[in-house]
Amino acid sequence: MDVRAPMILLAALLGLAAPVDRVTAAPAVMHLATDSEARWVSFELTSGNQIRFRTMLNGRWVDALLDTGVTDSAVTTRFARAAGLKPLVAGRADAIGGSVALSWTGIDRVEVGGLVRTGGRIAIIDADPRVTGSAPVDLFVGSDLLAGHALEIDYDAQRFRLLPSGRLPFRGVTLPLRLAERSGLYVSELDLGRGNLRPVIVDTGDGGMVSLTRSVWRASAPGSVRTTTAIAWGLGGTVENEIAVLPTLRIGGLAAEVELRVEADTGFSARKGAAGRIGGGLLRRHRVLLDPRARRMVLASGARADWPVTRSTSGLMVAQETDRLRVLHVMRGSPAAAAGWRAGTLICAIDGLPTADAPRDWATGTPGRHVRLKLCDGTERTLTLANFY
Structure with a gap:
C-alpha cells in the first residue's frame, strides 16, 4: 500500500x-x-x-x-x-x-x-x-x-x-480533463500497456493510486501479475477489491510504479461509465493543476515521484483501537491467510511492545522476518513475513 x-x-x-x-x-x-x-x-x-x-x-x-x-x-x-x-x-x-x-x-x-x-x-x-x-x-x-x-x-x-480558469502557474505534463456530461465528475485518461484508457475519474478524495474495472483490467492486464485482496471504505459502505502492483503505469509522459485496485464491474466507476479512477495516492506524487473549464490537467513530478509502493508482507490489514489493533481483513494468499488469521482478531503487543509503541513497519517488513504478535486473549503467534503479490 x-x-x-x-x-x-x-x-x-x-x-x-x-x-x-x-x-x-x-x-x-x-x-x-x-x-x-x-x-x-x-x-x-x-x-x-x-x-x-x-x-x-x-x-x-x-x-x-x-x-x-x-x-x-x-x-x-x-x-x-x-x-x-x-x-x-x-x-x-x-x-x-x-x-x-x-x-x-x-x-x-x-x-x-x-x-x-x-x-x-x-x-x-x-x-x-x-x-x-x-x-x-x-x-x-x-x-x-x-x-x-x-x-x-x-x-x-x-x-x-x-x-481563475485558464491560468497556468507551472509547467508539466498536460492531459485532457473535462466534466463528465451526466455525472459532473472530473475525468481524464491514462495508459496501460499499449492501451489508452478513458474516461478515468480524477478523484482527490480517493486515497488509492489507480483503480480499474474488472473488465478493463482483464482486457489490458500485463501477464504474470499477482493479485491479492484489500478493503476500503466509501461513503456507501465497505468495498473489497483485488489489488496488484504494476512496475510501470503511464499517465501522460510520466511513468511510475503503482498499486492498482481492480473493482467489480458493478462498482462506482462502471456505474459512472468510467474505466476506473486516479486517486490521491498517485496525485500526491505531483504538483497538480485541475482545470476542467480549460479542459486540462497538468502534473509536475514532486518530491515523492519516485517513492516505491509499500507492500504488505504480512497480509494483515488492521486498525488501532486505543491500546490494541483489530484485524479488519486478511489478504488473500498472504502469510496471515496461510496461518489461519481471521478478521476481528485483537492484537495487544508486537514483538513484546504495546501496539502504540511498536515499529510502524512491522506489517510491511523484510521478507523472512519473524514477528511475534500477542493476542488480547493472552496467546502469542509468530508470523513470518513474505512477498505474496
Whole structure:
C-alpha cells in the first residue's frame, strides 16, 4: 500500500454522485477574490491520502475534505444538527460502496480559499467516519464549488489554491480533463500497456493510486501479475477489491510504479461509465493543476515521484483501537491467510511492545522476518513475513 505510515493498512474511498433535486434556497452566487492566487490554503494528508483542511460554512469553522469525486458538496448530519441546518428534500445518491441516503438544505455562505459562494444548496449525509480514518470531517467540498476554476494542489508544501480558469502557474505534463456530461465528475485518461484508457475519474478524495474495472483490467492486464485482496471504505459502505502492483503505469509522459485496485464491474466507476479512477495516492506524487473549464490537467513530478509502493508482507490489514489493533481483513494468499488469521482478531503487543509503541513497519517488513504478535486473549503467534503479490 502506498502510505508512509503503513501499520494501519487501509485507504478511504469517497465518491458521491448526487441526483438533481430542487431545494427552496437563495440562488447560488460564486465570487473568486481578485487576490485568490495569494490565498493558499494549508492542509494535512489523512492516513488515506485525502486533503483535510479547515474552512468556514455559515460562519462556523468546519473540518473539510477537498474531494473532486463528490459532485455536490455535502455536510454530515452531525454538523447539520449543530448548525441548525434543516433537511428540506430527501433523496439518495450513488457512492463508492453503494447507495447512500441524503437530504438537501439551503446554506448562506461557504468559503474555500479565495472562493466564496453565497446561497445555493448543500447535501446532508450520514457519513461513516471510517472514510477519513482517525481524522473525521464534517464538510466534503465537491465539484459544484471547484469545477468553475483552476485548482492547484502543491502536495509537497501541503497547500492548495483556487485560480481563475485558464491560468497556468507551472509547467508539466498536460492531459485532457473535462466534466463528465451526466455525472459532473472530473475525468481524464491514462495508459496501460499499449492501451489508452478513458474516461478515468480524477478523484482527490480517493486515497488509492489507480483503480480499474474488472473488465478493463482483464482486457489490458500485463501477464504474470499477482493479485491479492484489500478493503476500503466509501461513503456507501465497505468495498473489497483485488489489488496488484504494476512496475510501470503511464499517465501522460510520466511513468511510475503503482498499486492498482481492480473493482467489480458493478462498482462506482462502471456505474459512472468510467474505466476506473486516479486517486490521491498517485496525485500526491505531483504538483497538480485541475482545470476542467480549460479542459486540462497538468502534473509536475514532486518530491515523492519516485517513492516505491509499500507492500504488505504480512497480509494483515488492521486498525488501532486505543491500546490494541483489530484485524479488519486478511489478504488473500498472504502469510496471515496461510496461518489461519481471521478478521476481528485483537492484537495487544508486537514483538513484546504495546501496539502504540511498536515499529510502524512491522506489517510491511523484510521478507523472512519473524514477528511475534500477542493476542488480547493472552496467546502469542509468530508470523513470518513474505512477498505474496
